[in-house]
Amino acid sequence: MKIKSVEVFPAPLPLRKPFAIALGVMTHSPNVVVRIKTDEGVTGYGEASTWHVVYGYDQRSLVQAIKQYLTPAVIGMDPFDIEGIVKRMDSVLPKNRMAKAGVETACQDVRAKAVGLPLTRLLGGATPQAIEVLAAVDIVPVAEAESLTRLWVEKGFGCIKIKVGLNVSEDIERVRVVRETAGPAIRLRVDGNQGYDRAQAMKACKAFEAFDLQWIEQPLPDWDFDGLAELARAFSTPIAVDESITGLHDVYRVARSGAADVINIKIAKCGGISNSLKIAHAAESAGLPCFLGGCIETGVGTAAALHFAASCPNLVPEIEMPGSDVFTDDLLMEPLVVNNGTIPLPQKPGIGVDVNEDKLVMYGDLARKLWSET
Numbered sequence: 001m002k003i004k005s006v007e008v009f010p011a012p013l014p015l016r017k018p019f020a021i022a023l024g025v026m027t028h029s030p031n032v033v034v035r036i037k038t039d040e041g042v043t044g045y046g047e048a049s050t051w052h053v054v055y056g057y058d059q060r061s062l063v064q065a066i067k068q069y070l071t072p073a074v075i076g077m078d079p080f081d082i083e084g085i086v087k088r089m090d091s092v093l094p095k096n097r098m099a100k101a102g103v104e105t106a107c108q109d110v111r112a113k114a115v116g117l118p119l120t121r122l123l124g125g126a127t128p129q130a131i132e133v134l135a136a137v138d139i140v141p142v143a144e145a146e147s148l149t150r151l152w153v154e155k156g157f158g159c160i161k162i163k164v165g166l167n168v169s170e171d172i173e174r175v176r177v178v179r180e181t182a183g184p185a186i187r188l189r190v191d192g193n194q195g196y197d198r199a200q201a202m203k204a205c206k207a208f209e210a211f212d213l214q215w216i217e218q219p220l221p222d223w224d225f226d227g228l229a230e231l232a233r234a235f236s237t238p239i240a241v242d243e244s245i246t247g248l249h250d251v252y253r254v255a256r257s258g259a260a261d262v263i264n265i266k267i268a269k270c271g272g273i274s275n276s277l278k279i280a281h282a283a284e285s286a287g288l289p290c291f292l293g294g295c296i297e298t299g300v301g302t303a304a305a306l307h308f309a310a311s312c313p314n315l316v317p318e319i320e321m322p323g324s325d326v327f328t329d330d331l332l333m334e335p336l337v338v339n340n341g342t343i344p345l346p347q348k349p350g351i352g353v354d355v356n357e358d359k360l361v362m363y364g365d366l367a368r369k370l371w372s373e374t
């Protein structure tokens with residue numbers, strides 16, 4: 001089997017509510033969908049997710065990287081040869097793992113469809129009916145944090161992630177009100193998105209000790225392994241890294257430096273499913289648990305993430321996939337809806353979803369209009 005074509009569709013699905021973190025505010029999905037067709041008539045989909053304020057790549061740059069560099073590199077290759085495809089992409093374009101993840105996950109979809117199996121089975125995983133997901137409280141005023149928390153608990157979520165990192169005093173108040181509203185049984189995580197300096201992180205982490213958090217994610221810039229290690233030593237709440245981990249070698253650096261107790265894997269950030277599995281195994285070898293983060297994926301990326309989660313042995317429950325409800329529209333014929341804190345694992349071959357091709361075209365047009373305005 002050979003890859004015959006690679007097409008890229010920017011998919012700026014509008015968010016129902018803007019999403020605010022320490023680094024910026026998102027109003028539309030900045031992700032792109034990749035469609036691969038083979039000479040044997042199999043079509044696969046993948047998603048490259050990004051957010052330029054965190055990763056340095058915007059939607060346009062992902063489209064350009066995939067069209068100009070990755071597509072000619074993989075045309076004619078066998079989609080079953082995942083390792084060869086990853087190596088080829090790395091040879092024509094260093095870094096930009098987000099763009100490569102779009103191509104790699106589309107190849108994963110193709111090969112699982114070609115053998116008629118849900119992707120998780122091909123990856124050595126099980127096929128649970130559903131995967132637990134968390135809810136998010138972004139950087140909002142305290143009253144809104146309280147009402148959001150009440151809503152998430154009513155909807156049956158067992159875990160809430162709170163965004164922090166802009167203002168230490170306001171962050172502490174937001175975390176306090178979420179804990180008080182959620183009660184002691186709900187698992188809480190916070191994520192600083194690199195927003196603090198060392199002094200601010202010390203102050204915030206000290207206060208966060210009172211709120212029984214699962215972990216404190218990326219309170220410091222991605223490069224500050226020494227600062228993270230200092231926090232990990234100073235406090236009993238575990239420290240997690242996200243932006244500090246993009247490749248396999250980062251796991252070794254984290255393990256050696258003691259910079260974190262937990263590792264955030266994101267399929268796009270880590271360059272696809274095969275690299276994500278390698279990172280999970282490397283972390284397992286160092287005794288570091290992982291969790292699956294997200295970048296507000298649309299249904300395509302969500303489906304791939306669910307299959308990865310079902311097959312990855314070293315993953316703490318509750319993945320970060322928002323489901324279809326955060327968007328006003330969907331790219332899938334059957335949206336992946338969160339129900340009682342879980343998303344159903346698509347059971348059909350591949351990543352198991354049917355993409356609405358008309359919507360791909362429609363959102364491509366919207367993307368070009370939005371780009372022309374910026």
Ligand SMILES: [Mg+2]
Pocket residue numbers: 191193217218242243264293
């Ligand atoms: Mg994060």
